[in-house]
Amino acid sequence: MNKKLLKYWKNCLLDAEWSNSMFYKEPRVTLAFEDRMPESIPEEDIELLFPDGREDGKKCKVRIAPCVLLPEYENGKPIGKTFSEYPFFITATLGPDGSLQLPENPMDRVPMFVRKFLSPNAKDDRTLASLDEVDSLLSAFKTDVATEEEYWKACEALFRKATGMTFAEMNYPDQPEMVITKAPVTGMAQNILRLYDKLLECKEDLPLLECLTRCECEPLLPLPARREIYANKRHLAQMSSDFPLSVSQRETLAMYTHPRGSRIFAVNGPPGTGKTTFLQTVIANRLVHSVLSDGEPELIVASSVNNQAITNILKDFEMEAVETDTAEVGLAARWLPELDTLGLYLSGKEELTERYSMMLNTRGKGFPETYDNPERVDEYRTYYLELFNRYFHTSCKDETECQHYLRGQMTLLRDWIETGLESAAQKESGSVNGGKNLLVRMMQHFRKTSSAYEETMARWEENEDFRARYTRLTEGEEYRNLPCMEDMAVRLDISYRYQMFWYAIHYREAEFIRRLSRCTGNLNRSDRTVYLERLRRLACVMPVFISTFHSLPRYMTCSSEGNPSVPLYNTIDLPSSTNPDRCRLSWPYPRSVWPGKPSSWATSSR
Template identity: 25%
Template sequence: MNDTVQNRLLPLPYWRAALAEVSLLHPEVAPDSKPIALAENDGAWRVAQAAPDLASWIEAQFNASKLERGGRIPFVLIPARLALEASHGAKQDGAELHKGASVLCIPCLLDRQGGLSPDPERMPWIPRELLEPTLQRTSVGALASVDAFIGALPEQATGMGDTFHVAARLFEAVTGAGLPGLSAMAPAGSGQRLPDFVLDEHRLVSGWHGMPYEPPIVARHLLKLYDRIVAEGPPTPLLDTLRTIADRPARAPLPLQQTAPYDGQTVGHMHPLHHLSPSQRTAMVELQRLGEGQILAVNGPPGTGKTTLLQSVVAQLWVDAALAGGDCPLIVVASTNVKAVENVLDSFAKISAETGHRRWHPYGRGFGLFLASESRQTGHPVCTGKSHPFEEFETPEMLAAAERHYLDCAAMHFRRRGDGVGTVVHDLHAELKALAARLDTLVAARHTLFHALGQDVDDGAVASYRALLATLNEELTRCREQLAQLRARLDESEQAADAALRA
């Protein structure tokens, strides 16, 4: 387990850009694509020329896209391509190099008048396969250079001119050179002109191309979340832990002799037939020791009780909230493997049937929600942007029915009818606190006995008691032998005294 350490953090813009880059596709220029011309007027950029004519070209781009929003479509501009030099030379227009790799991708939005505007969710990128380390023969620079550039980027572009400037700076940071198409867009007095990019045994084909682009939607909402975090700056302790790049010292678990305060507070458990093992109890203690934003890592092969531990963690958080009189916490289970999430939902859905627990709410579809795509087939309750399984309860009639069901369950539990939901909640809270206090007393007594007996941590209670009993029996035998010897000596002394008196 790692402590949260206030060390150097990865910049949030880098974190956001890295997430955006890893989900990007790498579009390539089609063999029949014709170059386009870009123009700028008072800071506004647009496509000025295209084949066969501008209107037909724009219509073709919109017809090829399925993502038109507000009269604009996601678009990507390619200022140059790179290919291996042909063995017999290549034509100046690059017609023989249609399979060349796009060396720089500039995302933007295209409107129906040919206008270009920045893509608020993406920044320019260099295809990953062109960056070292790579298995490809061709590379233009190092991935580390891209990382350094993104980490130093203060903010996103606000205009298309800014986007072109960021693209030029990115290419310069990685290659130390420029691209003819981008260099021509540099404003007057912007600095010394960079040498054009060249690569041995390769040919750079300059010329602007553009194509509709379908950005991956996997990370779209996460990117918006990072944008809000960057803009608003809320406290993010868990994110700060994840983006800490300095080494973090590992903290050893507490020895059993020091766990009494935490064992007494471990009050949540899901299944009475599946008790926690010593290692699982250790994990529960460490869970209580976690600070805000800290992480507890638990691993083990299949069948070692990870799911049972997870159930106990959830139960602990639920009971803690109930004892504190707070709202039930929202717990997120995430995995790169969808099946792993379904397994957790399965384990919780079976709890009521296995333990005989009766929920005090008419909803009977388990304790969890499955946040998956609408196309995912599953038997679990699914929550999407369009529907959720609780809609039937969001009416005055169903609310009244749920309240009656709750009071009926309370009457069976307390063997009396409560005056209302508030009274039942108060009585339940008092009962929970009494049970927790009783458990804390029992655990404290157990630890007192542990210390008094000098119990061995590794052997366990029964073995420790037997070992202690054997030791005490040996000591008792020695005492009896010593007592017999003392009595024999006493008898001898008394006999000697009698003899002396008679003499």
């Protein structure tokens, strides 16, 4: 693992985190300097800091600049900047009564140096300390202080170790001051920065991270052959039946499923080119393959640095809840109560809980706390069995019978898909083995291929829904008169592959009931075994976990031997990211940098 590169990435993130570009644009209050944290802020000054007012009884964060970097002069002329600058900040909590208190969140207690004053820096910027030295001091900074006085002294001690000066010494000599502003939305990178620290110390084998930091070019694979693109037997599932994959999406999927493909896979394209559809196809296929192989529910994560991108991802996985009192039960609906999405939002934003299914912390606050509840097993079982038996016209007695039935149906669908692809490919190519009696071999092979193809088509045509979807598609020129392989790929996308995805969804719903029925004790603990079991159960009903980059590391940790934030390395099965730049990038990457197994990564860029 290239730890130099990790260190570089960490320092780049620190550069952004330690910028003070917004400080000079914010309203600020100047107070006379004291050798301790001010006790309070006058009411009129609070109104200046928060012109739009504060919610009654709500605490707010402010930041304090306890020292001032004064302009330098030589022969009466200023050198460099002609105005005062603030190189160091301490965060405090502003209480409803105007009192300044110790920050409640320990992460907010870590003081902040402004990056431009730490070497290496620009030639014209003044240097107070080195980045490496400050980074080391901050990593060792103790946040378990009990009082405002201890907190202030700890911050000043750190500052003095880094710069050799006290707050008073780096200030106006005659009238020292301190400045207070409303705290900006910073500190979001702290989870990632702490993860970097742990990765730099980690001695575990992290295959995906090794692949990501290996500064070598991967061998370029040629574009797959036409048969690999249209007769891709690894393509078993589709999340939508509205439209089949486009040519470029099939080519991309064929490269993604290629056995010699890289562990990290990037997809780049302008808006509207189908990157999200491709990612949904990847997720659908992972879900189906894990069921057919009798594997554990996979942990699949969709993430981004951008909140709007997260909102878009959440929308992509929404769906309507099923109406249990209607006569017809739809396959493409959730067969457990109260579910209207395939995505679980990992975020601490409690104000969004009415809008999304959310997990607010690793102790399960939010959706897990209410839904992942063994007391509701009988409710879930009754609800599920009613819908299952009505749809399939069966009389299954429990979730295990349902899973056995679904596995059989999925195995049958897989056989039909493979037979359809093979027969279409053979019918189109007409390729046969050479040798003696070539004419006889050709005739026998043609009859066998034609028979398999005709049987597949006859079986497919028996389904009215399939025929109706295909008729709608072929009203346009794009899908008319296609060669055999292309036509078969289109037909399978809107039929068997779509069915396969929903059979897998309902299989995992039954798995959720089965796993929940075996649970005992406190499920809200965050120790490794209990927490991982909960994540796997949740993945049965919410196949995709959705989170911003800065929040995700917090959810991929567990408690162990008194340490509340031990990273769960090699845990995520498929991490995917969306980068909201001009071009949106999508990477299926098998398992992740912060918890990730060696499999495949996915990412996307707008």
